Amino acid sequence: MSINAEYINPFLEAASVVFKSILNVDLRRGKLIIKETPIPSLDVAIIIGITGGVTGEIVYSMSYPMVNKIAEVLMPGLSEEQMMNEYKDIVGELANMITGNAMNLFASTGKVIDMTTPTVIDGKNFNITMIKQTTLGITLYSPMGQLEMNIALK
Numbered sequence: 001m002s003i004n005a006e007y008i009n010p011f012l013e014a015a016s017v018v019f020k021s022i023l024n025v026d027l028r029r030g031k032l033i034i035k036e037t038p039i040p041s042l043d044v045a046i047i048i049g050i051t052g053g054v055t056g057e058i059v060y061s062m063s064y065p066m067v068n069k070i071a072e073v074l075m076p077g078l079s080e081e082q083m084m085n086e087y088k089d090i091v092g093e094l095a096n097m098i099t100g101n102a103m104n105l106f107a108s109t110g111k112v113i114d115m116t117t118p119t120v121i122d123g124k125n126f127n128i129t130m131i132k133q134t135t136l137g138i139t140l141y142s143p144m145g146q147l148e149m150n151i152a153l154k
Helices: 005-023 064-074 080-107
Strands: 028-035 044-052 056-062 113-115 119-122 135-142 145-153
Touching (some): 005 064, 005 135, 056 064, 064 145
Antiparallel strands (some): 135 145
């Protein structure tokens, strides 16, 4: 099964726009890889379901150090304890912004799609059972760290 670039490009464009406007950093696109599932490979994962004209899942993941850097920019002055309490909301909101921007780009092409509220999971030992669906994995590089995007849409 082929993955259509028109499903991928809005997410790449939206991630670049959000990182530049919100975090003031550029994202550099890495290699695209084809995977069997959208299971993330980094410590903190944000899962968003997509429904409507296009269905599937988008899974963003990043390392704890990157999450800390993002939190420091978006909510400066948090204590370590506050950071532990807030980081899921912070990265969930960032994923919401990226996905929301991507939805607007889809809408401009006439595709109406909806997204679920982001689910943030973390840790080394979590296990997620996800649909087996051809997934495009893309690593985006920034001065803050790597953002992995796994896009499984049809």
